[in-house]
Amino acid sequence: MTQVRFMNWYLKIAIGSAIIGGGMEFFMINTSFYDKVTVLEAEKGAYENSPQSQAMREALNPWRNKDTEATKTP
Structure with missing residues (x-):
């Protein structure tokens, strides 16, 4: 009986949504x-x-490629 009451509540929420x-x-x-x-x-x-956007990204984070260069050279 209580499951039916809750099912009606969920149905009302679903329809309203x-x-x-x-x-x-x-x-x-x-x-x-x-x-x-x-x-x-x-x-x-x-x-x-x-190119302006790429230059701005490089200017804001100049160390971005340093980690990849360090792992490439043993």
């Missing part, structure tokens, strides 16, 4: 959220592969 998630997806599609994110991710990827 599905409704909330569907509402969020509907909002993101209507506001073209995914299109904006796709553009931002493409710009981020282009910047990360640029």
Whole structure:
């Protein structure tokens, strides 16, 4: 008897979560959220592969390759 009562509670939580998630997806599609994110991710990827970004990474961590060089030479 108590298992059925708890099962109803879990069913209500699952249905409520599905409704909330569907509402969020509907909002993101209507506001073209995914299109904006796709553009931002493409710009981020282009910047990360640029020479300026690589130079900045080297400047911020000049010891990054020191460990690999030390393990290569016996």
